[in-house]
Amino acid sequence: MTRLPSSPDETVGPEEAVVELTGITKRYPGTLANDAVDLTVRSGEIHALMGENGAGKSTLMSVLYGEVRPDAGTIRIGGREVRFSGPSDAIGAGLGMVHQSFRLFDSLTVAENVVFGAEPRRRGLLDHAAARRRVAGLAEEHGLPVDPDARVATLPVGVRQRVEILRLLHRDARVLILDEPTAVLTPDEAGRLFTVLKSLAARGRSVVLVTHKLHEVLAGTDRVTVLRDGRVTARLRTRDTTAGELAEAMTGRRVDLDRVHPPGTPGPEVLTVTGVRGVDLTVRAGEIVGIAGVAGNGQSELVEALAGLRPVDTGRIELAGQDITHAPPARRRAAGLAHIPEDRAAVGTAPTASVADNLAMGHHRRRLATRRGLLRPAVLRAHARTLIDRFGIRTPSPATPAGALSGGNLQKLLVGRELAHEAPLLLVEQPTRGVDIGAVRHIHDQLIAHRDAGHAVLLVSAELSEIRALSDRVLVMYEGRISASYTRDEADERTLGLALAGAEARPA
DSSP states (O other): OOOOOSSTTTTSOTTTEEEEEEEEEEEETTEEEEEEEEEEEETTOEEEEEEOTTSSHHHHHHHHTTSSOOSEEEEEETTEEEOOSSHHHHHHTTEEEEOSSOOOOTTSBHHHHHHTTSOOEETTEEOHHHHHHHHHHHHHHHTOOOOTTSBGGGSOHHHHHHHHHHHHHHTTOSEEEEESTTTTSOHHHHHHHHHHHHHHHHTTOEEEEEOOOHHHHHHHOSEEEEEETTEEEEEEEGGGOOHHHHHHHHHSSOOOTTOOOOOOOOOSEEEEEEEETTEEEEEETTOEEEEEOOTTSSHHHHHHHHHTSSOOOSSEEEETTEEOTTOOHHHHHHHTEEEEOSOIIIIIOOTTSBHHHHHHTTTTTTTSBOTTSOBOHHHHHHHHHHHHHHHTOOOSOTTSBGGGSOHHHHHHHHHHHHHTTOOSEEEEESTTTTOOHHHHHHHHHHHHHHHHTTOEEEEEOSOHHHHHHHOSEEEEEETTEEEEEEETTTOOHHHHHHHHTTSOOOOO
């Protein structure tokens, strides 16, 4: 049972409110994204905004940040009603936002990115020395270590996020909006981020955290507002709620958060890897082999080599008895490989193409083509509707550009398309990154069903809970090699945590 205070401001005195959204309503063709939503954020708090994919969270934050104009409702900042014509107005009012997809210039340095649009100048030109000093000072003050002279293109994703936050601090943002900030971070990076956010809140800044992750909300926020189908279903003090109550408010039903999937029944070897990037491994039909490891330890490079996206200099890859070591991606797919890549937007999908076209990719040469090799629009639409229904993809229509979907729905599109191939081997990286709790359960069920249908699955995930929930065997990668191998029963959280840090290793 969800709980709503009698007033949205019941726990917030008017003198404390820095952001007040009242009656925010936003309609799109066929969709009521926000339905009279109220949200109040007070000074010095971390306020979580939760909800399933498509619940209206990103739309609400886009309204607050001036990127979208509401059809109804009011916005007050510091008690004063405002009407933003664009993000520049919001920035001027003391707001700053870090989007899911970072908005940095890869060719520029960290310092140049941080001060862009608000540059220190000397004789009319950018004062590079002053910019570097400014960034170094902010980084030290807020515990966000960066190299001001590093090119952004060379930085790992966790450091890029620090650059985004430093941009907001350089502009003296008093309210920081972070949209799914830990979706691309390792657990250690996420922990460091929350340390920074708590420090900022302690200094009087406010943070609005858009997230799906229950444990982060419970451990790192002060209050939480939950949306479902564009409406507020709960406003709660974090210390007064539970994971189960939040999950029910998000989904409208009770959710079993501690499900244990039964083990698989391994059959013959489907994938055999020998000496590729120094790695040996096998995956059998009817099993899920999980690869755990802190980002940067070689997991992504290994999967790219297996998928044909990275050349193999030494070693051998066999798929169902076929040597595919040097085969191009199309031949690997024909041999029975499906791939859910880590980067769903840049690698896994074509954002400007329609949902229907994206769902047809890989099926178009055989399953959906006519004898003359042509694709029929009616067939593509029917195929798309089947997968949209099966995987719960929220989209206005199959003709909608894939890039218009929320991150979670784009992930469901990618997972659904690759599972529909019924390939003997599925390579899957971060299958539930940025996906809400209801969709996580659905995707997990689909992966288990895929395994139980006799397919082999190689799973890479930064979420230890996901690795432990799904894997029949767990391999740990450390410094580019398989440092340990555990059975399902041996892979407890402490054992894996030690292995991830390189403190304990048991070779496969």
